[in-house]
Amino acid sequence: MKISILILLGFLTTQVFAQRNPQIRVCLQNGGNFWSMDITSPRVDTIGFCRYDQSLLGSISMMNYFFYANETQAVRGFLSSETSISSCSTLGAMTVDAMDSTGMDWELCLFRDGSFIEKETLLRGLHSPINRRLREALTL
Numbered sequence: 648m649k650i651s652i653l654i655l656l657g658f659l660t661t662q663v664f665a666q667r668n669p670q671i672r673v674c675l676q677n678g679g680n681f682w683s684m685d686i687t688s689p690r691v692d693t694i695g696f697c698r699y700d701q702s703l704l705g706s707i708s709m710m711n712y713f714f715y716a717n718e719t720q721a722v723r724g725f726l727s728s729e730t731s732i733s734s735c736s737t738l739g740a741m742t743v744d745a746m747d748s749t750g751m752d753w754e755l756c757l758f759r760d761g762s763f764i765e766k767e768t769l770l771r772g773l774h775s776p777i778n779r780r781l782r783e784a785l786t787l
Contacts, residue, residue: 670695670706673713677784681706684745684753694745694755694763699780703753703765711762712785719762721769726785728772735766742766 671681674697682698685691695706708719718726724738735742735756743763745753754766771778 669710669714673697673709674706677709677713678780679709679784682747684747684755686743686745686755688743689741689757696763696765697781697784699784700777702768702771702778702781704768704781705763708762708764720758720760721756721762721764722785724756724758725764725769725778725781726773728769729774732770732772735769738769 674681677697679697679699682696682703683693684696685693696703697706697709704725705719705721708721711717711719712722720738720740724732724740732738738756738758740756740758743755743757745755747753755763756766756769757763768778768781773782
């Protein structure tokens with residue numbers, strides 16, 4: 648009985664935290680999962696992402712898009728990528744190495760406005776079947 652209560656309490660605490668954190672909330676409300684990654688360049692930081700299967704877009708970009716109707720350069724770059732893009736620099740972004748909490752390495756595109764998108768998400772383009780869930784979240 649005590650274990651059941653502790654598990655229920657832990658679940659409720661997690662749910663309350665998710666509702667109070669706008670980065671987590673925007674991901675969950677739009678059908679994604681919150682994911683974080685650590686970067687060391689150009690500064691040491693932890694970056695939040697909304698993950699849709701294999702597609703990742705910075706959670707701050709999602710907040711700007713859904714809460715303030717503002718497109719960051721990462722969102723604009725993704726939505727305008729009718730065909731595959733060859734590199735982050737094609738859209739004026741720099742490539743940044745990152746690592747998630749499972750130890751997996753990622754490459755991110757960092758735009759001048761500070762917005763992020765996972766590199767392969769951008770390179771695959773808007774109409775890639777792999778990016779379908781992210782595309783649908785942004786174009787509903």
